[in-house]
Amino acid sequence: MSPPEAVLVFAAVALPFLATGLVPLLFRFLGERTAYFGAAVALACFVLLLSLRGSEGAVGLEWIPSLGVGLRFYVDGWALLFGLLASGIGVLVFVYSAAYMHDEPGLARYYGALLAFMGSILGVALAADLVAVFLFWELTSVCSFVLIGFYTDEADSRYAARMAMFVTVGGGLFLLVGFVLLASVTGSALGSATFDLTAMLANPEAMRTALRDAGLFVPALVLVAVGAATKSAQVPLHFWLPNAMAAPTPVSAFLHAATMVKVGVYFVGRLRPLLSSPEWTLLFATLGLLTMAVCAILAVASTDIKELLAYSTASHLGLMIAGFGFAEVYGAEAGAFHLLNHALFKAALFLVAGIVAHEAGTRRIAELGGLREDLPVTALVAAVASLSMAGVPPFNGFYSKELLFEAAYETAHAAGGLWWLYPAIAVFASAFTFLYSIRFLMLFFGDRPDALGEVHRPPVALLAPPALLALVAGVVGLAPNLTIEAIVQPAVDATALEAHETHVGVPTSLTPAAAMTVVALGGGAAAYPFYDRLHRGVLTGLAALAPIRANWWYDRTVEGLERSSGRLMSRVHNGILRTYATWMLGAVSVFVLAGYAAASVSIPPMEVVVSLPIVLVLLVAIVAALAVVVAPSHVAGVLTISLLGFMIAIFYILASAPDLALTQLVVETLALLIFLLILEEIPEFYGDLDLSNAVRDGALSLAVGVTVFVTVVLSTRETPEAEPSLARYFTEQAVPEGGGTNVVNVILVDFRGFDTLGEIAVVAITALSVIALVTMRNRGGTQ
């Protein structure tokens, strides 16, 4: 295994992002032909990844070395399998989009987002640093949000986009915490704290021991599982996927069948050697099989062809997750091989669904039938893909499902007892899979409903991509072992716990797995005549029991959040300046004081040395402060505030800080003048003082005062006598280095000039914002 060329790896990830930047420009010249530019970029990535085949190793750049974070990429069979799938299907989706998205507005945004999405997927596939993984992971969610919400003026589309964003990005945050937990033990497990996934995967034993010693194994596992489950639409977080079908069909084929939803599966496969344990099996096998069964049942209840395919996708994702859950070597084989098989047949099926919707004008299952006369080639493609989805031998989906059956059987056989539920659920779910697959296929056979209007032949650009996918799926089905040798075995090696030569074939004797297949297919075939009754039964059940649906919970949660944030807004954010000030000052005081309390700081003993002049000045200041509160008029109030300010200036003089005193005096004078300038505009009468307001303001003032006092005391604890180096440096160097005897000014303009530059930038920004807020407030639209 030769190490990969760093340039090729970086190029494969960076190319789509660069192309995204070019899309708005190119779109002006190319128009709708930008699709072919996207296809060319995807093809270039495909070729780049293909050239990396056979190499294995890490490449990387430093990013935040102090935290052990780097932009690292790792090339192995598993990464290449996923990357090749994403870029290969990407080529077909771009070509398909050229015909499908004809005459749609906003295509520059569409192609830009699609390219950025492909780049993020390649990033996830290749990244070998947990921070980089997280970054690309969330980027896929953001691109998916833009693409699902492509029809921005449709409420459905916006609802679905927001839901997908909420669920997947929320899950990503769980993942982030999981990553931090993983990284937190690397110090003891690997010798140095790092986010480097390659290093963790090289020492799985040490990592597991360190995680268990810290008591973090199960938390980390669960957090990663939540992240993967949201992304890969596992029960009960599966509900966003069918809603995401509001996206244009090529997007559904690309994101919600072949790539984005597989990111979770991919990452579970990636972490399998690291975290494999009994807990891992229990969690992922249960989660996966449950999803497989529940979503297969929901697919049977679907009324729309894209909805059916969406639930079916979630169900198959469950199959892969369950595969990776089992510790048996067949599990890794099932997961890796099914990742490939599912991408091939499901992308083809989505593209077929797009053709049907485009040419027949409807996606409702009840209104479709007998399409083979109008769409003969499409029907052939659909037949290959649906039979593969159903798991019928010798189509490619059969082999990977057989591997799952073997893994489930072996696990149950070894452990016994309740573990026999695993193979039972797998068979049950497969029977439902067979049912809905055949139902989809029957759109092309049987009688043609009278209501169905004229159905056009699809153009070649629409037909070629699914046909090619079905062809590849067919070839994989006919020569599975060649495929495994070429591309799947390296992926299995990267995810398996021990080396094993994968070999599949149509069974010739009645092995347990073969018997399970017979039961599943036979059961499905026997139940097919009752399909309509099942369909109606599940629908009625769901309608009667709304709270059983995850979607219902999502809607309630979002509604609740909206309501409470509305209530919160009117308290915190109501447009009245004093409300903002109250919350801001109060929050700062509370947090600062809580911080001091948490750090359990103690007020240092102080030697209070005060001279008589200082006492007098401060007494006058206190009297002025009290006078402000009871001042009968604005002028009196302003003047007493100024008095307070001038007393502080005198205090500075007594404390031998002439520069500060001068500044205080000048600023105080200016403030007084500005007050006088605007005084005429302020209403004469404040209104009666509310007692509760007075109490609140008093408490707030007290809190702010205490905070400032404590902060000053604590931050000046290090007196110049104790830490003289800096102060002495400035006083000693002011004349020889800065050429000035005013140390304060030399520090301002010379030693710390950069700070001063920042401060005058603030003054300039303030002036600009005043201009923007005051003189331009009447321009533009108002709400």
Add this chain to the structure above:
Amino acid sequence: MTTVVMRTTTRLVVPLILVVAVSLFVEGHNLPGGGFIGGVLTVTAFALIYIGYGLDFLEEGVLDREVEQNQFEERTVFAYQRLFLLGLVIAVGSGLAPLVFGRQFLTQTFTIVEHVPIYHEIELASAVVFDFGIYCVVVGGLLTVLSVVGAE
């Protein structure tokens, strides 16, 4: 506020303030003062004029221009805006200059010129340029705020 007392005081005091402001700015390197203090003091002088004579006085009485109603902020504010932008440019430019001589951003230096009549010796510090940038930003920025808010 436009009483006779106010106006007379303003007439007397503003030139003094401006002179003091300039001297504070120039002496800043060796005595209390500097760009910031000088700038704020200059603004104080302008604020006095605004209070005593109204916002249009500078345009009409000093520069002898016609002022249209509600057009106040157009010209004067633009001048102030230009001033603080100029100040930023001077400050950043004085920071960039050392780069030409292969020193770091914002490095300052000084020379002492001797045998000058009357003063005997004058210290020329490059920091004065930077300080002048600060002065311009403070004067321009605060006057912008003052005149825009005052015009309301």
